[in-house]
Amino acid sequence: xxxxxxxxxxxxxxxxxxxxxxxxxxxxxxxxxxxxxxxxxxxxxxxxxxxxxxxxxxxxxxxxxxxxxxxxxxxxxxxxxxxxxxxxxxxxxxxxxxxxxxxxxxxxxxxxxxxxxxxxxxxxxxxxxxxxxxxxxxxxxxxxxxxxxxxxxxxxxxxxxxxxxxxxxxxxxxxxxxxxxxxxxxxxxxxxxxxxxxxxxxxxxxxxxxxxxxxxxxxxxxxxxxxxxxxxxxxxxxxxxxxxxxxxxxxxxxxxxxxxxxxxxxxxxxxxxxxxxxxxxxxxxxxxxxxxxxxxxxxxxxxxxxxxxxxxxxxxxxxxxxxxxxxxxxxxxxxxxxxxxxxxxxxxxxxxxxxxxxxxxxxxxxxxxxxxxxxxxxxxxxxxxxxxxxxxxxxxxxxxxxxxxxxxxxxxxxxxxxxxxxxxxxxxxxxxxxxxxxxxxxxxxxxxxxxxxxxxxxxxxxxxxxx
Ligand SMILES: NC(=O)c1ccc[n+]([C@@H]2O[C@H](COP(=O)([O-])OP(=O)(O)OC[C@H]3O[C@@H](n4cnc5c(N)ncnc54)[C@H](O)[C@@H]3O)[C@@H](O)[C@H]2O)c1
Numbered sequence: 427x428x429x430x431x432x433x434x435x436x437x438x439x440x441x442x443x444x445x446x447x448x449x450x451x452x453x454x455x456x457x458x459x460x461x462x463x464x465x466x467x468x469x470x471x472x473x474x475x476x477x478x479x480x481x482x483x484x485x486x487x488x489x490x491x492x493x494x495x496x497x498x499x500x501x502x503x504x505x506x507x508x509x510x511x512x513x514x515x516x517x518x519x520x521x522x523x524x525x526x527x528x529x530x531x532x533x534x535x536x537x538x539x540x541x542x543x544x545x546x547x548x549x550x551x552x553x554x555x556x557x558x559x560x561x562x563x564x565x566x567x568x569x570x571x572x573x574x575x576x577x578x579x580x581x582x583x584x585x586x587x588x589x590x591x592x593x594x595x596x597x598x599x600x601x602x603x604x605x606x607x608x609x610x611x612x613x614x615x616x617x618x619x620x621x622x623x624x625x626x627x628x629x630x631x632x633x634x635x636x637x638x639x640x641x642x643x644x645x646x647x648x649x650x651x652x653x654x655x656x657x658x659x660x661x662x663x664x665x666x667x668x669x670x671x672x673x674x675x676x677x678x679x680x681x682x683x684x685x686x687x688x689x690x691x692x693x694x695x696x697x698x699x700x701x702x703x704x705x706x707x708x709x710x711x712x713x714x715x716x717x718x719x720x721x722x723x724x725x726x727x728x729x730x731x732x733x734x735x736x737x738x739x740x741x742x743x744x745x746x747x748x749x750x751x752x753x754x755x756x757x758x759x760x761x762x763x764x765x766x767x768x769x770x771x772x773x774x775x776x777x778x779x780x781x782x783x784x785x786x787x788x789x790x791x792x793x794x795x796x797x798x799x800x801x802x803x804x805x806x807x808x809x810x811x812x813x814x815x816x817x818x819x820x821x822x823x824x825x826x827x828x829x830x831x832x833x834x835x836x837x838x839x840x841x842x843x844x845x846x847x848x849x850x851x852x853x854x855x856x857x858x859x860x861x862x863x864x865x866x867x868x869x870x871x872x873x874x875x876x877x878x879x880x881x882x883x884x885x886x887x888x889x890x891x892x893x
Contacts, residue, residue, distance in 0.1 A: 469498025678719025
């Protein structure tokens with residue numbers, strides 16, 4: 427059954443600017459139905475998927491919280507190099523599970539089917555490869571790879587060992603993106619030559635200036651292991667928490683946010699290969715705190731059929747998250763976290779058709795002599811008679827959709843993974859999809875940013891080259 431909610435004028439002002447704002451004023455937004463998390467409401471105990479988790483920091487904890495809403499799954503072992511995190515895990519799960527610093531203890535457990543990898547990016551490849559070799563299905567956080575080579579090695583290990591692998595850009599499982607894909611696939615947008623996506627922030631959290639936990643030091647954290655393949659150095663609390671700022675561990679705004687945006691766009695448009703070219707620019711404008719990545723970054727991509735422009739900045743939050751798909755016959759908008767207040771929902775989508783119109787060209791003919799102009803107008807009017815009375819279509823209505831209050835695409839994405847573990851059916855965001863998203867969103871963008879050259883994808887050699 428469809429539910430709808432009236433949008434107030436204030437809501438539509440918040441929802442978006444320009445034509446869509448006019449289009450949706452006073453209109454009803456259709457609340458989308460969440461997907462069924464599991465075919466039957468209760469999962470028999472024999473079908474419970476037992477899993478372990480490696481990396482229980484900010485996202486690992488959020489994943490564990492979300493897993494509590496997924497029917498028929500149970501976390502029984504967790505590894506993290508920082509001791510305090512073991513306590514948090516038990517608090518979230520409200521039970522005393524096996525916790526360890528050593529991820530190998532997770533992979534050695536014969537009583538788990540699957541592993542979640544939620545460490546910083548520089549550990550993803552090793553853990554996914556070893557998990558696949560240990561016969562575990564893997565849910566790995568985004569960006570899938572820290573380097574181009576990592577991605578292909580991960581695909582190899584997953585496929586050789588016939589494992590299920592899901593990458594963690596959860597919007598790909600969202601009902602809102604499924605609706606956006608339906609609109610895209612219907613052809614309602616006409617030919618699309620431009621897609622834009624922005625994700626702007628203006629907080630310490632958004633800029634990765636996280637507080638260092640007071641008890642984090644080289645006694646409570648296995649720092650040498652945390653460094654992985656990076657050059658050894660004394661414990662550094664800033665790098666431990668703000669690792670996204672440093673090349674040895676993270677990939678800046680492209681690794682954190684572009685990959686999310688591009689995963690959504692690839693999902694909606696059905697793209698399954700990196701773009702032809704990417705040009706990236708930006709800089710450190712405010713956070714001159716020793717970080718190695720910009721607090722503003724733009725990338726313009728050439729895809730075979732459209733241009734994509736991504737921008738993330740950490741010094742102004744006006745739009746939050748906003749996607750715009752510009753088509754010959756209409757415009758599609760997706761708003762992220764800043765959904766209309768009345769909906770109390772996490773995100774919303776609008777499609778504003780551009781009405782088919784035929785107008786007489788009246789601009790250039792201003793330079794024609796009067797007689798020629800009159801003849802042109804008379805001839806045009808004869809060829810384009812007015813429609814009969816009552817057949818006028820005054821305006822094209824915007825379609826507006828929203829996720830219901832409390833909707834959580836992280837739960838949906840985890841359910842997608844765990845159902846695949848159970849049924850061996852494909853996931854929505856496998857290792858091949860995740861690799862293309864990481865190459866496009868992360869590696870091509872950063873290649874161009876740091877080399878100050880256009881990054882060109884060489885499909886034959888699977889490498890990035892300069893133009
Ligand atoms: N999907 C999303 O919306 C989303 C949101 C945030 C983060 N992420 C991703 O999740 C991952 C983790 O990010 P975070 O913000 O939670 O980082 P975090 O620093 O808060 O947590 C990472 C944890 O991993 C642990 N760790 C590191 N190496 C380990 C190892 N070898 N074995 C065991 N534990 C290890 C650390 O001790 C730390 O507790 C990143 O890849 C990030 O991009 C995804």
